[in-house]
């Protein structure tokens with residue numbers, strides 16, 4: 196987990212998520228705090244047909260809720276995307292969720308304007324295309340089955356849940372990864388800290404890695420992360436500009452990919468969906484907005500400006 200602290204928005208107050216009436220003037224765009232970010236936003240607005248956006252799901256497009264299955268896209272997110280994405284070269288959601296779970300929770304399927312959306316699930320290992328509705332995924336890592344068998348013993352030995360409701364803490368993720376959530380434990384940070392070592396040892400024994408997130412420790416296959424996934428997808432699209440938005444530690448790899456691509460000539464803007472649970476992204480972002488509400492407001496405002504221009 197990131198160290199606690201307030202990641203205050205560094206932009207103007209964000210507007211409501213509802214689309215503006217047709218007669219309303221475009222809402223004011225925030226000003227990124229870095230020159231690279233200002234260049235990135237200017238390039239997106241000037242040449243949207245050469246620009247792509249890539250967005251994290253939980254904590255960025257969807258508000259954080261205690262039960263992962265109850266997460267949904269923030270109100271107005273799909274509408275804002277539906278107005279913005281047709282103006283762009285391409286759009287992707289890059290998430291730790293299984294791709295089809297993000298599609299279902301986000302309501303991204305069969306949406307006008309999102310008919311060419313790509314969802315890269317499991318940190319980029321899986322791919323869903325709106326155009327075909329198909330998912331491409333590698334075979335499950337054999338270590339997952341072994342961990343399924345050993346996990347109850349490891350959790351029991353930790354004493355974190357004392358057998359009360361440990362099952363609700365385990366997200367099985369289609370048999371391709373296992374996430375252990377501590378948000379609903381009596382002491383979420385204490386449980387997270389207590390479990391981190393034993394889960395890292397369990398993962399290592401079976402050739403997996405631990406991906407830490409917002410009160411979650413995810414055991415998943417190595418070899419892919421959001422940075423690799425994002426860089427590959429940007430190259431594939433041939434984009435000249437990217438806007439990436441994320442909120443959690445798993446998004447740092449994507450931030451790193453954009454920073455590297457910028458050093459090679461791409462223009463880009465890094466947006467942090469701010470929270471008081473993770474501060475690491477705010478430190479590296481060009482723009483910090485107020486959680487999913489702020490992200491949706493930003494997307495809607497960019498869409499307004501592209502519609503007006």
Ligand SMILES: O=P(O)(O)OC[C@H]1O[C@H](O[C@H]2O[C@H](CO)[C@@H](O)[C@H](O)[C@H]2O)[C@H](O)[C@@H](O)[C@@H]1O
Pocket residue numbers: 251252253254258259260261262263264266289290291292366368374376378408409410411413443445
């Ligand atoms: O890459 P993401 O789209 O951000 O997914 C990362 C993990 O997000 C989910 O967990 C987080 O959101 C939950 C629902 O709001 C919340 O209860 C939990 O505390 C957060 O960590 C998801 O459940 C995981 O599978 C994803 O890997």
